[in-house]
Amino acid sequence: MVDRGGPALRADTPWARAGHVLTAQQFPVGGDLVAGPPALGAPPPVSVSEEGDRIVVSGPEFRHTFDRASGTLTSMRVRGVELLRRGPALDAWRAPTNNERRDEELAWRAAGLDRLTTTPGPVTVSQHDGEARVSVPSTVSGTGDSSFRQLMTYTVNGNGEIRVRHRVEAQGAARNVPYLPRIGFTLQVPQEFQRFHWHGRGPVENYVDRRDGTAVGVYSSTVDEQYVPYSWPQDHGNHTDVRWATLTDGSTGGLLVAGDLQVSVTPFDEIDRAAYPFALRRNPGWNTLHVNHAVSGVGETFYPVLPDYQVRPGEEYGYSVLLRPLSADEVRAGGRPAGPAICRATVGVGVDPADVPAGGRTTARVTVANPCPSALRDVTVDLWPPDGWRAETDRVTLGELAPGASKTVETSLVRDANAPGGRRWVDAEVIATGAPEARVRSVARAEVRATPVAARSEPVVPTKPKRPGR
Numbered sequence: 001m002v003d004r005g006g007p008a009l010r011a012d013t014p015w016a017r018a019g020h021v022l023t024a025q026q027f028p029v030g031g032d033l034v035a036g037p038p039a040l041g042a043p044p045p046v047s048v049s050e051e052g053d054r055i056v057v058s059g060p061e062f063r064h065t066f067d068r069a070s071g072t073l074t075s076m077r078v079r080g081v082e083l084l085r086r087g088p089a090l091d092a093w094r095a096p097t098n099n100e101r102r103d104e105e106l107a108w109r110a111a112g113l114d115r116l117t118t119t120p121g122p123v124t125v126s127q128h129d130g131e132a133r134v135s136v137p138s139t140v141s142g143t144g145d146s147s148f149r150q151l152m153t154y155t156v157n158g159n160g161e162i163r164v165r166h167r168v169e170a171q172g173a174a175r176n177v178p179y180l181p182r183i184g185f186t187l188q189v190p191q192e193f194q195r196f197h198w199h200g201r202g203p204v205e206n207y208v209d210r211r212d213g214t215a216v217g218v219y220s221s222t223v224d225e226q227y228v229p230y231s232w233p234q235d236h237g238n239h240t241d242v243r244w245a246t247l248t249d250g251s252t253g254g255l256l257v258a259g260d261l262q263v264s265v266t267p268f269d270e271i272d273r274a275a276y277p278f279a280l281r282r283n284p285g286w287n288t289l290h291v292n293h294a295v296s297g298v299g300e301t302f303y304p305v306l307p308d309y310q311v312r313p314g315e316e317y318g319y320s321v322l323l324r325p326l327s328a329d330e331v332r333a334g335g336r337p338a339g340p341a342i343c344r345a346t347v348g349v350g351v352d353p354a355d356v357p358a359g360g361r362t363t364a365r366v367t368v369a370n371p372c373p374s375a376l377r378d379v380t381v382d383l384w385p386p387d388g389w390r391a392e393t394d395r396v397t398l399g400e401l402a403p404g405a406s407k408t409v410e411t412s413l414v415r416d417a418n419a420p421g422g423r424r425w426v427d428a429e430v431i432a433t434g435a436p437e438a439r440v441r442s443v444a445r446a447e448v449r450a451t452p453v454a455a456r457s458e459p460v461v462p463t464k465p466k467r468p469g470r
Contacts, residue, residue: 039339044158057134061325092181093108095234096181096272101232119138136151153165159439175313190249198219203221227267246326256325344434358419358451368401371404378399378400378433383428429443
C-alpha cells in the first residue's frame, strides 16, 4: 500500500494538535508479501505420542496437546509457558449491534447461535515429512435442527507452528437466518497477554462496510484499549484486512495468528448480557481473540447490513490460519514479529469439468511457479477437497523448484454419492522453504459445482426503516 498524505495542521487548535493530518488516501500498488509471519529456521521433525484421550505433538521448545473427547487443541506450551486457555472453537455469534436488536437478534437466538455446543467425530492422526496432522470433524449444534458441520485440520511442524485448516457450513435453521454474524474461531489466551499488535486496518475499529477511513498499517494497543464504550454494550473492536496479529505479556510468551483475516480481542465474552457498560463482567482468567474469515458489516441508521456486506448462511466457507508461538526476542520486543518478507511460490488451481453429479469425478490441476531469485526447496502441494469428496492424491512432493520454473500436477476428485449439492471449493496449499530459511505458504482455490446446485441463499435487502442505531 502507498499512503498519500494530505495537509496537516501547523499549530495546535482547540480540536487537534499540530501535525494532525486533515486528509489522506491509501491505495494498493501490487504485491502480497508481508514481513513477520513465518518462523525462521528449518523445522526439525516432530514427536507424536498418545496418552489416553490426549494427543501430544512436541518439539525442542514446545508441547501441543489435543483432546479426543472435546475434539480441540487444549494446550500450546512453549518454553514452559502456556499460551492457551482453550483452543479454536467455532465463532458464529456476536453481541448484536443497535441496528440488529430486533429482526436479526431474534432469528440468531432462535437458531441458538448464542449457545452453540460442539460434538466431535472420530479424530485422526497422521505424520508426513516430519509434520503431524490432526483432523477433527464435528457438529456444532444450536437449537432444534440448527447446526454447523465443520472440519478442523491442524498441521504442526517442528518450529511449533500450527496451520489450522477450517471448513464449515450451516445446516437446518442456521441456514435460514437473515445473515450470519461471522464465521471463524475463537481462542482463549491468558489474561496476562495484554499487549496487542496487528498488521491491518486501524487504529480504530472497522467493519467491511465501514473501513475506507482506516488505513492499513502496523498498530499496537492493549486489550483493554480495544473496548469501545457504546452506551448499549454490543460487538466492537473489529479490524479488517488483517495479515497478522499478536498477543503477549511482554516477558514470558506470546502468540501470533496470520492469514487473510478479520480480528478483534476482548476481555468480555458475555457482552450481550449487560444492559449498560458498568454491568460488564471480565472473563475469569482469559482474553478472547476472535480470528475470523468473514464478519458481517454493521449497517447504518434505519437500515440493516447491505447484501454485499453480509455473511451468507447458505454458503460453505473454507480458510486457513497460521498459529505461531512468538520467539523470546519477539516477546521482549512487545510482540511485533521479527521475520522478513520472504518470497514464496505462486499457485493456481483449476477444475474440469466444474459440474459434478453425485458419485461422479473431475480433474483438479495445480500449477506451482517460482517467481523468486533463488530456488524454493522441499515444495509440497496439499489439495483440500470439499466435505464429502476425496482426492485420489491429496499430497504431492515436488522437491526443488528453480527460479522462474513451474510445475503442474493433477489428480482426480471423487464426489461421494451422498455428498451435498451446491457450490463448493477446492483449495490448493503450497508449502516451500524459501530464503532466508523459513517455511512459507501459498494458497489458491477453485469453484466446483456439485449438481444439482441449490439456489443461493437470498440476502437480506433493506425494505423498511429501523430504529436509530450505531
